[in-house]
Amino acid sequence: MSQFKISDALHLDEADEAPDHPGIYVWYGKLSVGPADWDESLNPSNEMAQSQLLKALHDHSTKCRQQALQLNVLGNFTARWSGGLDAVLPDQWNSKPDGPGAPQDESELVKSTVANAGRKDLLSMLDKVFPIFASPLYIGLAIDQTLRCRLKQHRTQFRRHWEKASKDPEYPSRIVKPENFADRAIKVGFSPADLHFFTLHIENADPNRSQNRNERLRSAEWLLNRWANPILGRQ
Numbered sequence: 001m002s003q004f005k006i007s008d009a010l011h012l013d014e015a016d017e018a019p020d021h022p023g024i025y026v027w028y029g030k031l032s033v034g035p036a037d038w039d040e041s042l043n044p045s046n047e048m049a050q051s052q053l054l055k056a057l058h059d060h061s062t063k064c065r066q067q068a069l070q071l072n073v074l075g076n077f078t079a080r081w082s083g084g085l086d087a088v089l090p091d092q093w094n095s096k097p098d099g100p101g102a103p104q105d106e107s108e109l110v111k112s113t114v115a116n117a118g119r120k121d122l123l124s125m126l127d128k129v130f131p132i133f134a135s136p137l138y139i140g141l142a143i144d145q146t147l148r149c150r151l152k153q154h155r156t157q158f159r160r161h162w163e164k165a166s167k168d169p170e171y172p173s174r175i176v177k178p179e180n181f182a183d184r185a186i187k188v189g190f191s192p193a194d195l196h197f198f199t200l201h202i203e204n205a206d207p208n209r210s211q212n213r214n215e216r217l218r219s220a221e222w223l224l225n226r227w228a229n230p231i232l233g234r235q
Helices: 012-017 046-063 104-112 116-129 147-167 181-188 207-228
Strands: 003-006 023-029 069-074 080-085 138-142 195-203
Touching: 012 147, 012 195, 023 147, 023 181, 023 207, 046 104, 046 116, 138 147, 138 181, 138 207, 147 181, 147 195, 195 207
Parallel strands: none
Antiparallel strands: 003 195, 023 138, 023 195, 069 080
16 A cells, blocks of 8 residues: 655755655745744844844845736727736835834734844744645645656756855846746745745556556646646646
């Protein structure tokens, strides 16, 4: 009987530890902050520590927006319109808690991060709920190659983008038609520190029934993409 194995969370740079089997994989973006980003004792002031954390939360939320939509509209007499629509995140994170126009949820976020203890508790909570309460970035399939090989390719592609973006901040914006996960991830602003993955593979499968295994994996990947609607999934 087949056994289905789900890995622990692995970082982008741990692709070598992915199973050497065909299977399904999923990418997540995890908030990457350290004590220097929020701890009052490591900053010139409490206000500076809060400001840095709010910026980190804002930046991560921006990365998690839906992909831009490409539109093509046909009018009368074959007139055509085409263009793109970008998802917009309200940029009011630096509003005063009771300032005009500050949405209630953002106001609460500011209040909850005023004190060092509040910032620590919030980050502990966000770390604890990962990835159960997070949306997947991408769900992919490795059949003609192993999960290890496929994820190492993802790592190589993303690292290549990251090296170019580190030298040229405008580089991601010039990727006009992102074709794969690495293209999309660098374009919306993810860094290597953000990216983690899980895998699922089938153990003890009958090697003479690999076609059945592949059919099951394809079916599961097809369904999961439509149920989860990963934000950097194939369009």
